[in-house]
Amino acid sequence: MIDARSRRQALVLAAYRQIAERGFEGLRTREVAAEVGVNVATLHYYFPTKEALIKGVVGHAMTRFRSTLTGVGTPSEQLAAHLKGLRKLARAEPELFAVMGELALRSARDPAMAGIVRQTTDVWQATLRSLMADSGRDADALATLAVATLKGIYMLPTTTSPENRDKALKALEMTLGVAR
Amino acid sequence: MIDARSRRQALVLAAYRQIAERGFEGLRTREVAAEVGVNVATLHYYFPTKEALIKGVVGHAMTRFRSTLTGVGTPSEQLAAHLKGLRKLARAEPELFAVMGELALRSARDPAMAGIVRQTTDVWQATLRSLMADSGRDADALATLAVATLKGIYMLPTTTSPENRDKALKALEMTLGVAR
Amino acid sequence: MIDARSRRQALVLAAYRQIAERGFEGLRTREVAAEVGVNVATLHYYFPTKEALIKGVVGHAMTRFRSTLTGVGTPSEQLAAHLKGLRKLARAEPELFAVMGELALRSARDPAMAGIVRQTTDVWQATLRSLMADSGRDADALATLAVATLKGIYMLPTTTSPENRDKALKALEMTLGVAR
Amino acid sequence: MIDARSRRQALVLAAYRQIAERGFEGLRTREVAAEVGVNVATLHYYFPTKEALIKGVVGHAMTRFRSTLTGVGTPSEQLAAHLKGLRKLARAEPELFAVMGELALRSARDPAMAGIVRQTTDVWQATLRSLMADSGRDADALATLAVATLKGIYMLPTTTSPENRDKALKALEMTLGVAR
DNA sequence: AATGAATGAGAGTTCATTCAT
DNA sequence: AATGAATGAACTCTCATTCAT
Numbered sequence: 001m002i003d004a005r006s007r008r009q010a011l012v013l014a015a016y017r018q019i020a021e022r023g024f025e026g027l028r029t030r031e032v033a034a035e036v037g038v039n040v041a042t043l044h045y046y047f048p049t050k051e052a053l054i055k056g057v058v059g060h061a062m063t064r065f066r067s068t069l070t071g072v073g074t075p076s077e078q079l080a081a082h083l084k085g086l087r088k089l090a091r092a093e094p095e096l097f098a099v100m101g102e103l104a105l106r107s108a109r110d111p112a113m114a115g116i117v118r119q120t121t122d123v124w125q126a127t128l129r130s131l132m133a134d135s136g137r138d139a140d141a142l143a144t145l146a147v148a149t150l151k152g153i154y155m156l157p158t159t160t161s162p163e164n165r166d167k168a169l170k171a172l173e174m175t176l177g178v179a180r
Numbered sequence: 181m182i183d184a185r186s187r188r189q190a191l192v193l194a195a196y197r198q199i200a201e202r203g204f205e206g207l208r209t210r211e212v213a214a215e216v217g218v219n220v221a222t223l224h225y226y227f228p229t230k231e232a233l234i235k236g237v238v239g240h241a242m243t244r245f246r247s248t249l250t251g252v253g254t255p256s257e258q259l260a261a262h263l264k265g266l267r268k269l270a271r272a273e274p275e276l277f278a279v280m281g282e283l284a285l286r287s288a289r290d291p292a293m294a295g296i297v298r299q300t301t302d303v304w305q306a307t308l309r310s311l312m313a314d315s316g317r318d319a320d321a322l323a324t325l326a327v328a329t330l331k332g333i334y335m336l337p338t339t340t341s342p343e344n345r346d347k348a349l350k351a352l353e354m355t356l357g358v359a360r
Numbered sequence: 361m362i363d364a365r366s367r368r369q370a371l372v373l374a375a376y377r378q379i380a381e382r383g384f385e386g387l388r389t390r391e392v393a394a395e396v397g398v399n400v401a402t403l404h405y406y407f408p409t410k411e412a413l414i415k416g417v418v419g420h421a422m423t424r425f426r427s428t429l430t431g432v433g434t435p436s437e438q439l440a441a442h443l444k445g446l447r448k449l450a451r452a453e454p455e456l457f458a459v460m461g462e463l464a465l466r467s468a469r470d471p472a473m474a475g476i477v478r479q480t481t482d483v484w485q486a487t488l489r490s491l492m493a494d495s496g497r498d499a500d501a502l503a504t505l506a507v508a509t510l511k512g513i514y515m516l517p518t519t520t521s522p523e524n525r526d527k528a529l530k531a532l533e534m535t536l537g538v539a540r
Numbered sequence: 541m542i543d544a545r546s547r548r549q550a551l552v553l554a555a556y557r558q559i560a561e562r563g564f565e566g567l568r569t570r571e572v573a574a575e576v577g578v579n580v581a582t583l584h585y586y587f588p589t590k591e592a593l594i595k596g597v598v599g600h601a602m603t604r605f606r607s608t609l610t611g612v613g614t615p616s617e618q619l620a621a622h623l624k625g626l627r628k629l630a631r632a633e634p635e636l637f638a639v640m641g642e643l644a645l646r647s648a649r650d651p652a653m654a655g656i657v658r659q660t661t662d663v664w665q666a667t668l669r670s671l672m673a674d675s676g677r678d679a680d681a682l683a684t685l686a687v688a689t690l691k692g693i694y695m696l697p698t699t700t701s702p703e704n705r706d707k708a709l710k711a712l713e714m715t716l717g718v719a720r
Numbered sequence: 721a722a723t724g725a726a727t728g729a730g731a732g733t734t735c736a737t738t739c740a741t
Numbered sequence: 742a743a744t745g746a747a748t749g750a751a752c753t754c755t756c757a758t759t760c761a762t
Contacts, residue, residue, distance in 0.1 A: 141347035152332030501707035512692030
């Protein structure tokens with residue numbers, strides 16, 4: 001009693017979870033299917049190859065992330081909201097960042113993936129840049145800095161305490177000139 | 181007539197290169213052995229399991245990275261030297277950062293690896309912290325910020341131009357209060 | 361609005377074509393269905409199993425071939441007409457002989473198929489025998505010879521030039537005592 | 541305690557037997573390995589792909605067949621000896637002809653195989669042609685006729701009695717002008 | 721110290737077949 | 742009469758690991 005759309009989605013989500021948990025290394029079609037409660041052959045009915053399934057995961061992750069990029073208010077408010085939104089997202093959906101880390105790394109070897117990931121990163125960076133355009137400082141440099149820092153904080157397992165991380169994020173806000 | 185030490189080293193280096201090139205996903209003991217010109221069984225003579233070989237790679241990468249952490253001069257000079265050193269290292273040995281990215285991601289699922297990686301990161305962060313202790317600002321926060329940013333820049337494939345990256349690095353230096 | 365009979369026929373023809381093209385090895389129910397433009401499940405509605413479909417193909421091929429076995433005129437004329445008819449058929453419907461080759465080979469392992477193929481071959485041979493009954497020579501031997509040669513020429517990919525093949529056919533005619 | 545050469549050979553022979561018994565359709569790497577008493581992985585150690593194994597089978601079959609093509613004596617004697625040799629071979633190694641039938645059919649779809657099979661067939665036909673060169677008749681035509689007939693008789697399951705087949709062979713000998 | 725040969729376990733993928741609708 | 746969705750069983754192939762030599 002499940003329509004095709006949601007079954008596809010369920011498979012993508014299961015794969016997404018497994019990549020978050022075990023990395024690309026540990027992604028097994030059989031286990032993805034099992035998590036959804038279907039036969040492997042059913043998975044292949046929806047996704048002819050493992051790569052196609054991964055593509056689905058990439059799409060899902062990117063969509064998920066992009067949904068955090070829109071905002072209202074003054075640039076400074078938007079910037080603050082974006083950072084706050086990321087913090088919330090990281091708490092609510094840590095897998096998203098784990099998966100994005102995997103995707104980012106894979107981009108180094110997989111041009112197709114690089115293209116997709118780059119698109120989203122570019123949008124992200126452009127958004128940040130536009131929010132800092134009036135600051136009278138080098139918006140490009142700051143946007144690049146911000147993206148790098150946020151990737152470092154959220155996509156790679158942090159080795160410091162959450163408090164330190166939060167303080168670092170505040171230092172970033174100050175650098176970016178977010179009014180408080 | 182190759183002594184055991186250097187054969188071990190050669191195997192580690194080959195694995196290291198292959199991880200940099202293809203990620204953990206693409207690491208094959210057979211190809212590591214082939215690159216060194218020995219049989220797979222020989223590899224297993226030196227490293228009983230694949231995990232043992234990976235451990236060797238981790239050790240190598242960490243040693244390699246730590247060698248950049250010592251410096252002389254005033255704190256500010258040392259900080260500047262460290263950042264410059266990283267830039268040089270990234271140009272000379274890009275694989276090192278590719279591998280460190282892989283290791284960092286794997287840490288999320290592999291406690292043993294997490295321990296080792298954490299050690300090095302902690303040393304790194306402590307070093308940075310000590311270099312900013314006199315700045316009259318929150319050294320912990322700034323050190324955390326710096327580590328996150330540098331990881332983001334060097335360990336994850338950068339999507340921006342080298343120029344932007346360099347400008348971002350300069351912005352980081354300013355934030356850290358490096359005298360120029 | 362297609363009636364059951366012709367849909368069955370269409371499926372058989374598609375399978376027939378695919379066997380001719382790719383052999384039994386390459387026969388896929390899904391592709392047969394696709395060629396006809398229906399779902400695989402529909403194919404199985406008409407032919408419960410793949411074997412049933414193949415049986416249909418066998419029937420079609422045998423019917424097609426038998427239609428060349430009737431003739432009028434003197435025995436010698438009929439014999440000549442038969443050989444000429446085969447030549448024409450091989451030009452017009454090369455798949456028929458490709459399929460018959462497949463069927464003949466499969467007969468070696470599949471008793472059911474052997475039975476059907478044998479029936480047709482027996483009729484063929486009996487026809488030839490009767491046409492040579494008056495020749496004063498061993499009609500059985502000559503009929504057997506003729507069938508073997510014609511199978512060799514038409515059912516197995518010929519490695520010689522068409523000219524040579526035609527010359528060989530003429531030599532066969534002479535052996536069989538066909539007046540010219 | 542088995543050297544590599546003979547293990548390869550054993551695998552080829554097992555595959556050869558299975559093709560003879562079940563056709564290409566029924567060739568399964570696992571069963572080939574099982575027949576030899578090794579793991580499938582071992583089979584793949586010797587033959588990286590199934591196609592490589594088949595290539596081995598083709599080589600074996602062709603070598604086996606070619607070994608029947610040499611003879612001594614007058615042309616007429618050699619011809620008679622060749623036909624007698626085939627008869628003996630068919631009795632001793634019926635699988636050889638079954639396999640050759642499979643190969644011949646597959647040639648129609650597989651250019652690589654066609655090349656190899658053609659080579660052998662060409663040698664065969666050339667040999668026959670040379671043996672009939674002095675007969676004052678069209679040696680090309682007769683050689684083509686002979687090859688076709690022999691293929692028909694030996695490579696496709698015969699539907700007639702052995703006696704009839706022998707009589708047909710005698711008729712062929714007469715046609716070819718073999719002195720008795 | 722080094723290897724060729726072998727393997728168990730499992731990977732992704734395919735396919736004829738079934739079933740609810 | 743026809744289908745989309747699902748499946749079990751099997752397929753070829755891969756890989757880290759082992760072992761006799």
